[in-house]
Structure formats: C-alpha cells, structure tokens
Amino acid sequence: MRAVFFKGKDHPLVVQNIKKFRPVKDQVLVRLKYAALNHLDIWVWREKDGLPPEGNILGSDGSGVIEEVGEDVDPLFIGMEVIINPSLEWGANPIVQGNSFKILGYPDNGTFSDYIVISKKYIFERPEHLTMAESAAVPLAALTAYRALFSKARLRSKEKVLITGIGGGAALWLLQFAVAYQGRVYVTSSSEEKLAKAKGLGALGGFNYKDPEWAEKALKESGGGFDIIIDGAGGDQFSKYITLALPGGRIVNYGRTGGNISEIATRQLYWKQISIHGTTMGTRDEFLSMLDFLESRGMKPIIDKTFSLEQAEEAMRYMEEGHQFGKILLKIEK
Template sequence: MKAILFRGKDIPLSFEEVKKPKPIKDQVLIKLKYAALNHRDIWVVTEQTQQFPNGIILGSDGSGIIEDVGEDADPLLVGAEVIINPALDWGNNALVQGDSFRILGFPDNGTFAEYIAVSKKYIFEKPEHLSFAEAAAVPLSALTAYRALFSKARLRAKEKVLISGIGGGAALWALQFAVAYQAKVYVTSSSDDKLRKAKNLGAVGGFNYSDPEWMVKAQKESGGGFDIIIDSAGGEQFSKFIDLALPGGRIVNYGRTAGNITDVATKLLYWKQLSIHGTTMGTRDEFLSMIDFLESRNLKPVIDKIYPLSQLDDAFERMKRGDQFGKILVEINK
C-alpha cells in the first residue's frame, strides 16, 4: 500500500510503498477514504528529535470502509462505513488521560496511508448525513471542541462565548457547537476574511487581534465580557482573556500555536473567581456524545481544501502558513 512515512526531524516526509497491515485479535482493517491534518502532525514533524529508520505513518483522523477483521472481531463488520476515534487508551479517570494514553498517528501508525488496522473499540459508524470527506474532518478536532465546551467550560444556553483564532478545525467546531446550543458567540482572528466567514456560520461578532484596540471593542460589543473563552493559541495574548472574562468565567485552552503563556493578572484571577482549564482530546463517552450532538443537529464540518495523499507536503505548507479556514483533508482512496 501507499503511505506517507516520517523518519525524523529535518528528514523530508516520503511517499512510498509499504506492507499492508493485517488485522490481529480484535482489530479491523480499514480501507481509508479520507484523512485530515491537525496541528499535531506539524508538531511531530518539527519537534521530534528521535529518528525512526523504518518510518512512522502520521495522521490521526480518518474515514473508510472495513475490509477485513481479526479473529476476535465480528465478521459482519466487513463493509461497514466508519470513522476512527484517535484517542487511544484514555484510562479509567474521565478527568484526565492515563499514562498509557496516546493519539493515533504517533507513535502508532496513523491514517496517511491506504489502509490502517485498529482495535474495533476505536471505530464508530460514520454519521449518515456526512460524506466520507466530511466524516474524516470530525474526530480529533470535534472531540477536542466538545470536551472544551461542555465537559470543561460547562456551557449553558444564552452564555457569551469568545473563541480565539477562528479558522482551525477545533475552533470552528466550537463555534458550530456553541451556536447550536444557543450561545452568543464571538471570535477573533488576524484575518478580516475569516471573521466574515465566521459570522456566516453564526458568530454575532468578530475582532481582529492585530488591532491594538480589539480588546476594548470586544468588551464594548459583548456588553462587558464573556462567560466562556475557548483558546487554541496560548502566548502573550492569553493574559487579555483574564480581563475579558466575566466574574465566574471559564477559560479553556487546548493548544499552543502562539507559544507559552506569559503573564497572568493574579489578582483578577482570584477576585473574579475565574477557572482556567487545560484540555486534550476526550473520553470514549465524550466521543459518543459528540457524535450524537452533531447528528441530532445535522452539523457538518467546514472543509478548507482537499489534497491527494501524494501531495501531503503541500497540505502541510498550507497549515503552516495558517491560510486555512476549516479542515485540510487528504483524499486516499476514491
């Protein structure tokens, strides 16, 4: 089968023929239709110092059709249209992942390949209202957004929500989930075009964080601040969220595209009784709840662009530039 292999930092990704996996025990073999990129893929490529002579197949998200099963998997699964939950071995504590937790695509072989063998416990029926391409855009980013909004921030209807860095997959899912839950949603971006597109998806306001006055405008337009702030960037701007949060507000972070958080106004943190949460992926129950939520509300992902597997480098470059609005997908098998 054809696959994209990662062998180490500063070593170009290679598109080559590798051995097709065989399902064992409770595994199923999936002929992948589509995969999706995540920032995690870029972090693996740019930050991993260890080298892997045999190569590792990256990619966390995927959709496809079950072609074969291992000895402990039901043969009736063959032919099923599925998506994959990339959160592996979460553990028994819903509050935090256990020591064995990992995300599909590193160190386990992932979805940038024609086939993948995974345990049957990580496959779920593809939502009927989604195409294979749309389904591949769901797992990692939608699960992240769902846990951030509902498990961590405990969103209530009519609350005011600010989502930073709109354009990425998880941020857009957070926008769609919050709008569907009748929240009043605002977004930030350095692109006026992305702000306009977010408003078309239901955001009531947007702020360009390149504008030195964006925080003043946000406080005025929102009527004083936000109940919930969902952030994927960290960095220096995070400190502004302490000012923008209403008393009793919840701030949730799931990423670091802008680097480490620097200054936090400690007095405001305790005086306003704020809660700051970090979150990563989610549990199996949250994955099931997320799927149920988007099915019941007929939600579909925003798709930015689709590349063939052989052009994965071009897809990576687009994500690195931050040009995307929605998920960047990889077409694998038509």
C-alpha cells in the same frame, strides 16, 4: 499499499509502498478513503526526532471501509463504513488521561495511508448524514471542541462565548457547537476575511487580534466581557482573557500555537473567581456524545481544501501558513 512516512524532525515527508497490514486479535483493517490534517501533525513533524529507521505514518483522522477483521472480531464488521476515534488508551479517569494515553499518528502509525489496522473499540459507524470526506473531518477537532465547550466550560444557553483563532478545525467546531446550543458567540482572528466568514456561521462579532485595542473593543461590543473564553494558542494574548472574562468566567485552553503563556493578572484571577482549564482530546463517552450531538442536529464540518495522498507535504505546508478556514483533507482512494 501507499503510506506517508515521517522520518525525523523537519525531514521531507516520504510516500512509500509497503506491505499491506494484517489485523490480529481485536483489530480491524480499514481501507481509508479520506484523512484529515491537524496541527498535531505539524507539531510532530517540526519537533519530534529519534524515530525508528522506517519512520512513522502520520495522521489522526480518517474514514473508510472495514475490509478485514482479526480473529476476535465479528465478520459482520466487514464492509462497514467507519470513522476512527484517535484518542487512544484514555484510562479509567474521565477527568484526565492516564499514563498510557496517546493520540493516533504518533507514536502509533496513523491515517496517511491506504490502510490502517486498529482495535475495533476505536471505530464507529459513519454518521449517515455525512459523506466519507465530511466524516474524516470530524474526529480529533470535534472531540477536542466538544470536551472543551461542554465538559470543561459547561456552556449554558445564552452565555457569551469568545473563541480565539477562528479558521482552524477545533475553533470552527467550537463555533458551530456553541451556536447550536444557543450561545452568543464572538471570535478572534488576524484575518478580516475569516472574521466575516465566522459571522456567516452565526458569530455575533469578531475582533482582529493584530489590532492593539482589540480587547477594549471586545469588552465594549460584548457588553462587559464573556462567560467563556476558549483558546487554542496561549502566548502573549492569553493575559487579556483574564480582563475579558466576566466574574465566575471559565477560560479553556487546548493548544499552544502562540507559545507559552507569559503572564497572568493574578489579582483579577482570584477576585473575579475565574477558572482556567487545560484540555486535550476526550474520552470514549465524549466521542459518542459528540457524534450524537452532530447527528441529532445534522451538523457538518467546514472543509477548506482537499489534496491527494501524494501531496501530503504540500498540504502540511498549506496548514502551516495558516490560510485555511476549515479542515484540510487528503483524498486517499484514487
């Protein structure tokens, strides 16, 4: 079987042939058809070191067919078309993950390979309305978006929502979820093309955050601010969200592509009684609720581009350049 190995910070990714995995106990062996990239893969590739000599197989998202099962798994699982929940060992508290929590792909071997072995509790039947490729584009980004929007921000119909950095997987799921729930959605991007595409998906307006006056324009166009702001970047822009939030507003952050948050307007924070939430991934119940939300509304992911497994490093560099509008896939089955 082929697998894409990460062997150290900034090292080239290596496609190797290794012995096929075998499932034990409650595990299943999934022959993967597609995998999807996430910014988590970039973060691991650029920042992690101290790996074992054999390296680590990247990848959190995948879809495929169960080919073999361990001794504690019903043989009827064989042949099932599945997607994988990459949120592993969440723990007992739905409010926050426990000490054993990890995300598939690091340090556990992930989905950039022909096969993966994983506990049966993390596999779910492929949604009928989605293809194999579309299914691979769902798990990590859609789960992150679902928890951020519904569990943390607690979106209500007709509320005004600002989603930053439109074009990435989680941001696009946030846009689609919020529009489906009758939110009034606005977005930011540094690309006019992406802003136009977002409007085609239901955004009421878009703002180019490279414009020094974008926040003032957003205040005016939105009629005074936003009930909810969901951000995947942090960085220097974050301070503007306190001003943009309406009294009682909720700000949710799920990433740091823009770096650490530099400052907060403290008086506005407490006087407007703004809530700031951090979020990562989600629980099994949220994963199930997310799948139900997709299936009940027939929702599909936005897919930008598909590469072969052997092009994994090219795909990673493409994501790093930030030109994508939608999920980037690896087609694994030849």
